[in-house]
Amino acid sequence: MIIIGKIGNPYGILGWIHIHSYTEKKENIFYYFPWKLEKLNIYIHKKNIIRYKKHTNHFLVKIDNLHNRTQAHSIANQNILMKSTKLPKLQKHEYYWNNILLCKIFNVKKEIIGLVKQILDNKVYNILKIFNFKKNKNIYVPFIQPNIIKKIDIQNKIIIINWNLCE
Template identity: 60%
Template sequence: MIIIGKIGKPYGILGWIHLISFTEIKKNIFYYFPWRLSKNNLIINKNDIIIYKKYINNFIIKLKKIDNRNQAFNISQQKILIKNTQLPKLKNKEYYWHDILFCNVFNTKGKKIGLVISILDNKIYNILLVLCKKKNKTIYIPFIKKKIIKKINIKKKIIIVEWFNYK
């Protein structure tokens, strides 16, 4: 299971609720049904959504059988999960962000730097948060292909980077 979004706080008194999409194109979250909510294992299918509206950077949604703020509150603050088999198949040398997580990172000299534990989005480019067990600290490596990211092997869970200031 992978996380594609989050059910946020209730919106108003009529059962609307915030929906935060983690998909690259926010609206694409509505292509991946069924959704499973993380805390109560509730399944949401496409026909369970009566309507959705763009709201600021994400959405508000109205679900069947959620008619007031209290009912909306009962399903709020949960991750939206899907099976990774629901994602489209990728072409050669393409990957999803969840494939990058827990890859071992090496510099071009073959020295292990650490393990990718998170990917951060700073609006200009993404950043790999790498846990260096040897130093017991984390470092940030910009995800800039060709310049810094030299090679990604998803099958072997290895990323080669041009990164020499790691000591």
């Protein structure tokens, strides 16, 4: 199971809820069903989604059987999971973000830099948010292959970067 989004807080009094999508194209979250709510072990199927609409940088969703704010609050703040086997197969040098997260980052001299904590999309290229062990703070590295990202080993959760370009 992988995390594809998160249910936020209720919206209004009629059972609507905020949905934050972690998919590359935000609306694609509505193509991956069933959703499993992590802590509650509840499944939401496509037929359970009555309506959804874009709201700033996320969605507002009306789910059947949620008729008021209290009912919507009962599923709030849950990660939305799906089976990774439902994802399309990737081509060479393509990666799902969940495979990149928590990879250890090394420079070309094989010195450990840190750990990938988040991937940010700035519309031009993705940026790795890395917790740097030596500096005890986050650093940001453009996810540009092959100039900065030299090697990705998903099996061993290791990424080699050309650190000289990033310091």
